[in-house]
Amino acid sequence: MASQKAIGVFDSGVGGLTVLNAIRKQLPCENLVYLGDTARVPYGTKSAVSVQRYAAQATKALLKHDVKMIVIACNTASAYAIEHLQAQFPDIPIVGVIEPGAIASCKASQTGRIGVIATEGTVNNQAYHRAILELNPEAMVSALPCSLFVALAEEGWHEGSLVESIVAECLKPITATLENPLYESLDTLVLGCTHFPVLKGAIKNVLGQSVTLVDSALTTAQWVERLLNERALSRGHEEAGSLRFFVTDGPDRFRRVAGSFFSESIDGCSVELIDIQHID
Numbered sequence: 001m002a003s004q005k006a007i008g009v010f011d012s013g014v015g016g017l018t019v020l021n022a023i024r025k026q027l028p029c030e031n032l033v034y035l036g037d038t039a040r041v042p043y044g045t046k047s048a049v050s051v052q053r054y055a056a057q058a059t060k061a062l063l064k065h066d067v068k069m070i071v072i073a074c075n076t077a078s079a080y081a082i083e084h085l086q087a088q089f090p091d092i093p094i095v096g097v098i099e100p101g102a103i104a105s106c107k108a109s110q111t112g113r114i115g116v117i118a119t120e121g122t123v124n125n126q127a128y129h130r131a132i133l134e135l136n137p138e139a140m141v142s143a144l145p146c147s148l149f150v151a152l153a154e155e156g157w158h159e160g161s162l163v164e165s166i167v168a169e170c171l172k173p174i175t176a177t178l179e180n181p182l183y184e185s186l187d188t189l190v191l192g193c194t195h196f197p198v199l200k201g202a203i204k205n206v207l208g209q210s211v212t213l214v215d216s217a218l219t220t221a222q223w224v225e226r227l228l229n230e231r232a233l234s235r236g237h238e239e240a241g242s243l244r245f246f247v248t249d250g251p252d253r254f255r256r257v258a259g260s261f262f263s264e265s266i267d268g269c270s271v272e273l274i275d276i277q278h279i280d
């Protein structure tokens with residue numbers, strides 16, 4: 001039965017575990033298969049054509065495991081590739097993180113002044129701009145690339161004065177407007193990258209209470225649940241679902257870094273190395 005199949009989740013690497021974490025909490029009985037394309041991370045600095053190719057290969061690899069739905073946990077891949085994937089694989093529901101993040105930000109914002117921090121690729125693609133303006137044509141959207149946060153998060157540098165200094169330096173274009181009474185500054189900031197939720201505390205300390213931080217992982221998990229129910233694809237079991245991990249490079253590093261992004265221990269789970277670059 002289709003409902004008994006797993007949900008396939010992919011990302012450029014380990015960061016998408018923040019999205020997997022939210023899905024696991026929202027839908028603990030679903031079987032989940034996660035693919036991290038660790039051989040080709042980061043996607044955030046790659047061209048649209050490359051990211052679209054990588055995303056198609058990741059989707060094909062997950063389909064080989066007979067999944068019932070694909071979740072693109074990576075913001076950059078969602079920005080560049082969701083429409084391509086939906087056209088190329090019309091028989092399977094494909095969910096990205098941009099639309100759920102845009103909905104959450106419009107709900108959170110009182111003033112319609114919404115900021116987005118993300119990778120260079122997501123910022124250049126303007127996917128969040130389009131999604132937010134579709135929901136609220138009056139919104140004022142600004143975006144700032146913060147690719148350095150990806151390295152901080154992966155190195156386990158999540159809090160402390162040094163992290164806050166780096167975050168403050170990178171977020172200067174935003175804090176400058178917050179401190180300037182001539183500007184109507186943003187009241188909501190979308191964490192538009194898989195890695196940024198782990199830096200939430202540091203970002204909050206730098207920006208203060210006037211800015212609401214939106215993490216699209218939770219909204220994406222709720223979106224996945226709604227879609228499963230609409231399509232009668234919920235597993236409907238009482239016992240916990242299984243977890244299975246695939247990576248395209250460095251399973252040991254993946255295991256080591258996973259703890260920063262996923263709240264459950266993955267010690268008892270398999271992390272298999274696969275090649276997706278030559279997948280047909």
Ligand code: DGL
Pocket residue numbers: 011012013015016041042043044045073074075076077119122150192193194195
């Ligand atoms: N997963 C990417 C994203 O959410 C961040 C890491 C990368 O650049 O691949 O955009």
